[in-house]
Amino acid sequence: MSKIPVKMTVNGRAVDDLVEPRLLLVHFLREKLNLTGPHVGCETSHCGACTIDLDGMSVKSCTVFAVQAEGAEITTVEGMANADGSLSALQEGFMQEHGLQCGYCTPGMIMRAHRLLQENANPSDEEIRWELSGNLCRCTGYQNIVKAVRYAADKLNAQREAAE
């Protein structure tokens, strides 16, 4: 199958490659760029383990072709650490609040929660549950994931207040 050139920015790094038009973005990230944080848990776009941030939106990368990401700004969980390399508030929150067990849903959860906190800095528990409902977890029962997001929101809000 003939290949198409594609250019995008992934975790701040310019990427350009030749890909089959049918190549899914998740396979491009995982197998071409070796970013194995996004996981594949289904083929129907339900589980959310492959969630990434694409041009300021949460996107399930199993349902997007790599060529559709032409020119896009992409962040995966590998790009989530703070600029100084320390853990982001969300990553820290998941660890502190025991928001993960097997870890398979975690990269998608963190990326979805990241976008949520960009859009709503102070969500209620109910809002967190609704906003994460495109991401499935089989281990935690979500209760500690909600706490992890709350932890991050509180920490980021406190930092913002301190800066003001």
Next chain:
Amino acid sequence: MTDATEMTQEEREATLGGIGCARKRKEDIRFIQGKGNYVDDVKLPGQVFGDFVRSPYAHARIKSIDTEAAKAVPGVLAVLTAADLKPLNLHWMPTLAGDTQAVLADEKVHFQNQEVAFVIGEDRYAVSDGIQAVEVDYEDLPVLVDPKQALAEDAPVLREDVEGKDNVGQGLRTHPNHIFTWDVGDKDATEKAFSSAAVTVKEEIFYQRVHPCPLEPCGCVASMDPIKGELTLYGTFQAPHVVRTVVSLIAGLPEHKIRVIAPDIGGGFGNKVGAYPGYVCATVGTIVLGRPVKWVEGRIDNLSTTAFARDYHMTGELAADSHGRITAIRVHVLADHGAFNAHAQPTKWPAGLFSIVTGSYDIPAAHIEVDGVYTNKAPGGVAYRCSFRVTEASYLIERMVDVLAQKVGLDKAEIRLKNFVTPEQFPYTSCLDWEYDSGDYHTALNKVLEAVDYRGLRREQEEKRRNGELMGIGIATFTEIVGAGPSRNCDILGIGMFDSCEIRIHPTGSAIARLGTKSQGQGHETTYAQILATELGIPSDDITVEEGDTDTAPYGLGTYGSRSTPVAGAAAAQAARKIKAKARKIAAHMLEVGEKDLEWEVDRFKVKGLPEKAATMKEIAFAAYQNLPEGLEPGLEAVNYYDPPNFTYPFGAYLCVVDVDRLTGEVKVRRFYALDDCGTRINPMVIEGQVHGGLTEAFAIAMGQELTFDETGNIQGASFMDYFLPTAVETPVWETDFTVTPSPHHPIGAKGVGESPNVGGVSAFSNAVVDAFAHLGVSHMPMPHTPWRVWKQCAALGIGE
């Protein structure tokens, strides 16, 4: 000799991060940065992909398979069929249950999506093209999806390959589609109790076919080194050592030439215990091509082919006196095992540990009979987050106790308190011959009743009923049997179900421990280190825990049936005690006293009466490599293979409150209170997390999960479009509590907890839903309690509109 002055004993204890502390998890740091290493992340030089052509039919004869067009597809490297595997004798493989299972369909397919051919190609896209180009000509045959019909006299014979055999590994067969009968208990005594009982109740209770459905599906990468003749098999294996032995037996490779590696596993819940055709085909593929072959199933493949759970058609009966004191239990089970008998139980137990069915109750007589049956469905019958068929057993008894309570007009808490095994009876031997190690069921239930104001809830329910509203209160007081198990009654393919731990203390006082189990999210790297920290006086942060590589870890039977803490956790403590015994000798030498003059304190041996004279474990570790008493070999290492003297018996009391909308059938869980007793608690944070997760899986099973089939054997709902996995929105908020009744035979008194919430949870939800209708004469409603089904119940009672 030591720096004893700088910290108090309490401070030193806290520094250890040992048993009982809510230590943050060591494995998290890689997962939160996307640096886990799951099987699909494995990328070896020259690696290629393989995947299956699957049967659209549930029962059909294969007239021909044409692979020529597929082989011509660009990027396709090979196509395997049963005919290719036959010369290697790999077209069928033995199951753990004594039967055989087709690796690739041999002349016939027995269930929909069965593996028919294996296409290998340069990438997954080329493989997909190849799969579409394989031409299979089928002749469809009559299909059996109902196990009752499968036993009809004129039913079509499903397994022609075993036709005429009177035994397929687990006892005598009575019909061509019958697999075994398993019979336990005292039939005569039970019959006698029933014939003289003041009250008897009987209910048909179907525990539907469900699937463990971990978020990561099953997969493997097989890599043959043709020069050394060594096979490395990476895979989603809950029991990597068993896989190595099985591969050696099946493929005829010497076991020392096989290395099995289970990397990070994205949840297992029983799904990753068995051996699947993908593992065999990837292995053949790498041998044939000399390149590593990866196979990773999709979600539909996962839900429709690898290891379902339950599918138990149970008939439960209780006999009781007029006060509701149970005198006997009788159960018959028609067990739908699908096309091949490939359930994953200890080999001698065709119905697993189902005979724990007397539960938490002191019942004098019992008789159980289980008949296994073939149907045109996927093989399996694994324990989905439970110890071997314990969920089925617990569901049955917890439902039946409620049925009896309604019949005799007793409160559902009261009937339990009346029938519980009492604390004085422990160790308690049930009439089906299990020796319960410890328990205090009355305290557990009373604590829950008080916490939720049970009387208040019942008063509220009375009021609601008067207003025509439906509110239900469900109680489950379960006892589990976990930690398989003593080798006298548990083995897998003849290998006793022990487990193991090997510890090496490094000269500078840190350590590595390797175990025969395999975490799939349970947090072993964190919790085993806590056991070792307390036992050895070495901080848990200085202990690396490794599992899953058969070249380095000692042989063990793996992680399932809540056996890691009861068995490998015990091995860890015992291995540590061996090290401590040697450390004592070295300390005596260092301190120039006799061994008897020493006493242990947190992280050091002290000379009795001379507290300032002590040797810390760190100092002893260094001495072990340079300053030894004469005759003692250098080094500080130990290994323990632990054959448990008994199972452990975790228990709990759960209470669930639901409100049912009679117009829509929707069930809202208002409150769920879970009290667990898992004996000694190693890490309360991890325990609570496991309870949350187990309850959520129980909620899924009780309220929505079911794999159904139409009459032609099409599996319905085998994708996330239909199979119910609750999201954060549907999932209730959980309240947890605990009591601590240590196991008397376990080195640290721990019992295991991961599966309790699923075992107890399902009954609590189901009992709550039925309780909402109890005043209307309803004694049982089949799971799952979807709005449609619940509404149909309302409609049948004339309250649906």
